[in-house]
Structures are given as C-alpha cells and as structure tokens.
Amino acid sequence: MQFPLALAIIEDQAAIRETLHDYLCAQPEFRCVLIVDSVEAFLQELPTAAGPPQLILSDIGLPGLTGIEGIPLIQELLPEAQVLMLSVYADAERVFEALRAGAVGYLLKHTPLAQLKEHLLQVAAGGSPMSPGVARFVVQAFQQQLVAPIAALPLEHLLAEPLTARELEVVRGIEDGLSYKLIAERHFVSIDTVRSHIRNVYRKLQVNSKAELLAQTLKRQRG
Amino acid sequence: MQFPLALAIIEDQAAIRETLHDYLCAQPEFRCVLIVDSVEAFLQELPTAAGPPQLILSDIGLPGLTGIEGIPLIQELLPEAQVLMLSVYADAERVFEALRAGAVGYLLKHTPLAQLKEHLLQVAAGGSPMSPGVARFVVQAFQQQLVAPIAALPLEHLLAEPLTARELEVVRGIEDGLSYKLIAERHFVSIDTVRSHIRNVYRKLQVNSKAELLAQTLKRQRG
DNA sequence: TGAAAAACCACACGTTCATGCGATAGCGCC
DNA sequence: GGCGCTATCGCATGAACGTGTGGTTTTTCA
Known part of the structure; x- marks a missing residue:
C-alpha cells in the first residue's frame, strides 16, 4: 500500500x-x-x-x-x-x-x-x-442463521476428487428425487450403469445412501 | 454497566x-x-x-x-x-x-x-x-448476498394438512440422512412406528420416497 | 367424559438400493 | 503401444425402503 x-x-x-x-x-x-x-x-x-x-x-x-x-x-x-x-x-x-x-x-x-x-x-x-x-x-x-455457512458453491470445488460430468448428471437426477430406473431412462443408459456411477459418487463424497447424499446437499445449501 | x-x-x-x-x-x-x-x-x-x-x-x-x-x-x-x-x-x-x-x-x-x-x-x-x-x-x-433476505419457511405453513410434531421429527431425521433404524433409535420408538409416521408424511406431502421428500425440501430451500 | 387425533406397535410383501464381483470399449497422453 | 481414466454393462446378494393390513395406548379437547 x-x-x-x-x-x-x-x-x-x-x-x-x-x-x-x-x-x-x-x-x-x-x-x-x-x-x-x-x-x-x-x-x-x-x-x-x-x-x-x-x-x-x-x-x-x-x-x-x-x-x-x-x-x-x-x-x-x-x-x-x-x-x-x-x-x-x-x-x-x-x-x-x-x-x-x-x-x-x-x-x-x-x-x-x-x-x-x-x-x-x-x-x-x-x-x-x-x-x-x-x-x-x-x-x-x-x-440468527441468516447467513449461509460458506459459499454455497458447486460441490465439485470442495472435493479433492472432482466428479465427472456423468457422475454429476446422476447426482442431479437424485436431487430431483428420481429412482435409479428413471435416471437411467433420462440419460438412455442401463440401470446398472447408473449404479456404477452412484458407486463412484458415494466413494468420492463419502456417503453411503441417497439420503446421506441429499442430506449433504441440503447442508451445503443452508448450513 | x-x-x-x-x-x-x-x-x-x-x-x-x-x-x-x-x-x-x-x-x-x-x-x-x-x-x-x-x-x-x-x-x-x-x-x-x-x-x-x-x-x-x-x-x-x-x-x-x-x-x-x-x-x-x-x-x-x-x-x-x-x-x-x-x-x-x-x-x-x-x-x-x-x-x-x-x-x-x-x-x-x-x-x-x-x-x-x-x-x-x-x-x-x-x-x-x-x-x-x-x-x-x-x-x-x-x-455475496449470502444473507437471507427473508427467512425460508417451514414447510408446515405451506400445507393444507399440517405435519404433527412426531412427523416433523422423522422428517428431520430423514433430512439428516438417517435410516429408519437410526431415526427409531434417536426417538426411542420402534422402526415400525417410524414407518407409520413416514407413511403419513408421504401422504401429506404427496411424495413416495425419501428421495422425493429430500428433493422437495431442496427445492423449497433454493426457491 | 367421550370421541377424535396422535402416537405407538406388528407382520408381510414386493421394490429399490448398496455394494461386491466382474467385463468391454473409447479416449488422451507420454 | 501401453497406461490410466471414463463410460458402459452384467449379475448376485443382503439390506433398506414403501405400502398394505391390522391393531393398542395416550393425549387432546370439545
């Protein structure tokens, strides 16, 4: 200065x-x-x-x-x-x-x-x-919790291991409340492929269920 | 002072x-x-x-x-x-x-x-x-506009049929990513009781799965 | 005080999910 | 070319979930 x-x-x-x-x-x-x-x-x-x-x-x-x-x-x-x-x-x-x-x-x-x-x-x-x-x-x-905890930013930036494009697609599907079957249909792939992606997402995000994944998303958004 | x-x-x-x-x-x-x-x-x-x-x-x-x-x-x-x-x-x-x-x-x-x-x-x-x-x-x-302009409001006010206290408790459990079993343990009731409440919540909120419930919560929070 | 509402519990059945084990194919890159 | 990464797909198993049916007890409150 x-x-x-x-x-x-x-x-x-x-x-x-x-x-x-x-x-x-x-x-x-x-x-x-x-x-x-x-x-x-x-x-x-x-x-x-x-x-x-x-x-x-x-x-x-x-x-x-x-x-x-x-x-x-x-x-x-x-x-x-x-x-x-x-x-x-x-x-x-x-x-x-x-x-x-x-x-x-x-x-x-x-x-x-x-x-x-x-x-x-x-x-x-x-x-x-x-x-x-x-x-x-x-x-x-x-x-009074009027402030978000930390920049509500795309989760990918918070992770050591970033999600791939496909993985993000299935995550969005889950965030929309879809079942594996519907996610598979949305992206024209088989349900087993969806499972496969989910598996990797869970590992990267360190969760073990849809519920945990959604809970994490929720937390990130409001804190 | x-x-x-x-x-x-x-x-x-x-x-x-x-x-x-x-x-x-x-x-x-x-x-x-x-x-x-x-x-x-x-x-x-x-x-x-x-x-x-x-x-x-x-x-x-x-x-x-x-x-x-x-x-x-x-x-x-x-x-x-x-x-x-x-x-x-x-x-x-x-x-x-x-x-x-x-x-x-x-x-x-x-x-x-x-x-x-x-x-x-x-x-x-x-x-x-x-x-x-x-x-x-x-x-x-x-x-960065992280401060909420207005509080994001409890779902119960948006519903014709309000959730009861117990029902809200299990919803919170779900929002925390817990399984039925853990929710049951958290509130010292049986897993079948939790199922029972969930059933009613689903009817009131017009959803059919944890994922949909969480998705709805997410939507509500980000507008 | 008596009926309604809420909370509690149980069992059963089919579905969905989580996760293990694979496999094949395309792509970029040194 | 070989290596790593991603995307795709298959199958199997056990756990968790959604939903049907039926209850009992406790609380609320008109």
Missing part, C-alpha cells in the same frame, strides 16, 4: 464536510482528490478530480441519491475503490443494505476524527471497520 | 494464558473469576468460580472441545455471558462458524493487550469487536 491514499468525501452538511476535510486532508497518509456534497456531484465531478480515489468516505443521508444508492453507481466507474459509510443511522436494516450494496465498513458519525483516520487506514489494509454497535447487528445476523 | 466486569479466560497455552491473566486481571475494569485451559475445565470449575462470568475470552484451538464447540455449552449454563473469540486462525469458515455458534466478536491473537482490553469493554457495551481482516470476511458474506 503506497501513501498517500487518494481519498474522496461525500457529505452534504457543510460543517461536517469542512471538519472532515480539514482534518483528513492535513494527514500525510491521505490525498484528497474530491470533496462533494452529493452522489450526483461525485459522479459528475469525478473526471475533473485530481485522480481516481481509492477510498471513499460517504454519508448515507444525502439529498437526491442516498449514499447507499450511490455505491453501485460509484463502483461501476471505480471498481477498485472502497466505500466506507459514515452515518448517523444505527439501525440494522440500513447497515445490512449498505453492506449488501458494497460498502466495506460502516461508522457512526460520533466517531472521533483520530479513530476515523485509523479506520480509513484499516480499510486500505483490507479491513472492515464498524462502530461497535453496528458490528453487533452484523454478528446477530449470523447468529 | 457496572465495574468490575466478571471475566473468564479459556486458553491452553500457558504463556499466553499467563500474559492475558497478568494484564487483564490487573485492570480495575475486570475481575477475573475463572482462568482455565479447556472448555471441559471451564464447565467443570464453573461452580467453584468466584462468580458467574459476564465476559468470556476464549481461544479456538483447544485440546478436547474447541472454543467454537464450547460456546453453546457455555451459553446453556450462562445465558447472559458474552463470548469473545481469540484465535490464530483467520479463515472465513472458522469465523462464520464461531459467530453462528454464538460468539459476539472475533479477534486475532496478535492483537495488542491494550486493544484487547478496549475490545472487551466494547463487548460489555454491546459492541462486536473484530480484527480488521476478520470483519472483511463478514462484510463479504453480505456482499
């Missing part, structure tokens, strides 16, 4: 904007490239900025587009940029929306300037700073 | 345990009530502790039960206690598991003692401290 980091600020309240500007832009770690009062202004003035921002500190409650609505628009132009939200709102819903939209962190406005600086540096270092109460919302989402 | 906060520490490595003990227990904000080297020891010695801990700082990599496995056990005895994980592992999977198990925060072991103290206080204040990289994993889970 090389300093100074190109920083942009989106904040509509002039007083706060000035404070952030005065403090952050005076830091040697940052180089302010764009200070605006709305998402619209950001998008419009971006071409005239002193350079592409790497970090964007954005308010949520803005006139016109909200900070949350702005994230995807900004990321379209600046895929590398990381957006850190700075908000007075501390409700779970807004936090989730911001994170889902692509924000990498969420701070409350009462955060001291020195900490804000630290948090911006954490973002640049791959961190995701969140004010204490905000983080608790996020953690609770996990505890 | 009244000080001092009752703190317990679970850490198997003596050197680290001593360091934590020496530093944290010397702080006026904390009152160490139990310092142990395993989850098993924690559960066993809890009755003899100087009082019920409000905060529990636990390692993950422990001999016997892991810190993650210990969380639900601990929470059964101490529903009010908040568990903060302290780990050398920085992989997404372990972080998710810990949070899902009930941890309120997740710190890496290289965290400086002074920060660790701050983080413990944050926990007591309703925060969820996470080391920067750890928080990023969590945020990414949101960005």
Whole structure:
C-alpha cells in the first residue's frame, strides 16, 4: 500500500464536510482528490478530480441519491475503490443494505476524527471497520442463521476428487428425487450403469445412501 | 454497566494464558473469576468460580472441545455471558462458524493487550469487536448476498394438512440422512412406528420416497 | 367424559438400493 | 503401444425402503 491514499468525501452538511476535510486532508497518509456534497456531484465531478480515489468516505443521508444508492453507481466507474459509510443511522436494516450494496465498513458519525483516520487506514489494509454497535447487528445476523455457512458453491470445488460430468448428471437426477430406473431412462443408459456411477459418487463424497447424499446437499445449501 | 466486569479466560497455552491473566486481571475494569485451559475445565470449575462470568475470552484451538464447540455449552449454563473469540486462525469458515455458534466478536491473537482490553469493554457495551481482516470476511458474506433476505419457511405453513410434531421429527431425521433404524433409535420408538409416521408424511406431502421428500425440501430451500 | 387425533406397535410383501464381483470399449497422453 | 481414466454393462446378494393390513395406548379437547 503506497501513501498517500487518494481519498474522496461525500457529505452534504457543510460543517461536517469542512471538519472532515480539514482534518483528513492535513494527514500525510491521505490525498484528497474530491470533496462533494452529493452522489450526483461525485459522479459528475469525478473526471475533473485530481485522480481516481481509492477510498471513499460517504454519508448515507444525502439529498437526491442516498449514499447507499450511490455505491453501485460509484463502483461501476471505480471498481477498485472502497466505500466506507459514515452515518448517523444505527439501525440494522440500513447497515445490512449498505453492506449488501458494497460498502466495506460502516461508522457512526460520533466517531472521533483520530479513530476515523485509523479506520480509513484499516480499510486500505483490507479491513472492515464498524462502530461497535453496528458490528453487533452484523454478528446477530449470523447468529440468527441468516447467513449461509460458506459459499454455497458447486460441490465439485470442495472435493479433492472432482466428479465427472456423468457422475454429476446422476447426482442431479437424485436431487430431483428420481429412482435409479428413471435416471437411467433420462440419460438412455442401463440401470446398472447408473449404479456404477452412484458407486463412484458415494466413494468420492463419502456417503453411503441417497439420503446421506441429499442430506449433504441440503447442508451445503443452508448450513 | 457496572465495574468490575466478571471475566473468564479459556486458553491452553500457558504463556499466553499467563500474559492475558497478568494484564487483564490487573485492570480495575475486570475481575477475573475463572482462568482455565479447556472448555471441559471451564464447565467443570464453573461452580467453584468466584462468580458467574459476564465476559468470556476464549481461544479456538483447544485440546478436547474447541472454543467454537464450547460456546453453546457455555451459553446453556450462562445465558447472559458474552463470548469473545481469540484465535490464530483467520479463515472465513472458522469465523462464520464461531459467530453462528454464538460468539459476539472475533479477534486475532496478535492483537495488542491494550486493544484487547478496549475490545472487551466494547463487548460489555454491546459492541462486536473484530480484527480488521476478520470483519472483511463478514462484510463479504453480505456482499455475496449470502444473507437471507427473508427467512425460508417451514414447510408446515405451506400445507393444507399440517405435519404433527412426531412427523416433523422423522422428517428431520430423514433430512439428516438417517435410516429408519437410526431415526427409531434417536426417538426411542420402534422402526415400525417410524414407518407409520413416514407413511403419513408421504401422504401429506404427496411424495413416495425419501428421495422425493429430500428433493422437495431442496427445492423449497433454493426457491 | 367421550370421541377424535396422535402416537405407538406388528407382520408381510414386493421394490429399490448398496455394494461386491466382474467385463468391454473409447479416449488422451507420454 | 501401453497406461490410466471414463463410460458402459452384467449379475448376485443382503439390506433398506414403501405400502398394505391390522391393531393398542395416550393425549387432546370439545
């Protein structure tokens, strides 16, 4: 990570904007490239900025587009940029929306300037700073099992021994609730061939019955 | 929040345990009530502790039960206690598991003692401290839309004929990949009873095999 | 309190499944 | 060419499953 980091600020309240500007832009770690009062202004003035921002500190409650609505628009132009939200709102819903939209962190406005600086540096270092109460919302989402355990990704990637195309076909048949006989008919092969594939699938997935196979699939999908 | 906060520490490595003990227990904000080297020891010695801990700082990599496995056990005895994980592992999977198990925060072991103290206080204040990289994993889970927008709902509400408690139990057994025999053993009934329930479930759900039942469950879960 | 619902149990029969042992044929690749 | 992998197919056996019929006991609740 090389300093100074190109920083942009989106904040509509002039007083706060000035404070952030005065403090952050005076830091040697940052180089302010764009200070605006709305998402619209950001998008419009971006071409005239002193350079592409790497970090964007954005308010949520803005006139016109909200900070949350702005994230995807900004990321379209600046895929590398990381957006850190700075908000007075501390409700779970807004936090989730911001994170889902692509924000990498969420701070409350009462955060001291020195900490804000630290948090911006954490973002640049791959961190995701969140004010204490905000983080608790996020953690609770996990505890309420709202989050899938691990990327619900094609099982083949999780396996040492990948399944062949044929094997995947019969697995899909089983996931559709078909009997061996029907799977055989679906793919125009004999039932013994299906058995043969199943045998290999079971070995690779370490299961011993249709039920276990389906149970594993279920688990993978919900955790 | 009244000080001092009752703190317990679970850490198997003596050197680290001593360091934590020496530093944290010397702080006026904390009152160490139990310092142990395993989850098993924690559960066993809890009755003899100087009082019920409000905060529990636990390692993950422990001999016997892991810190993650210990969380639900601990929470059964101490529903009010908040568990903060302290780990050398920085992989997404372990972080998710810990949070899902009930941890309120997740710190890496290289965290400086002074920060660790701050983080413990944050926990007591309703925060969820996470080391920067750890928080990023969590945020990414949101960005990858792994968070369920709405809860996926119990099949019983979709049915004209609702399943009875017993019937749901055997369905869960099937979803866990168990055989009739194992389901029977799990609920201390005969295998013929299980058959009987299965029969009714199949009629209500309009399916004719385990595979179809599981397939239906799968469909329902992924929409 | 009395009937309905749920839970429990038993036996029997045919089907499907799991898994052992094969075998043949095509393909890519060194 | 020979080697390994995949796909195909066959057969046999025991276990698990699905479904029919018949019960009894316990719980629920109108």
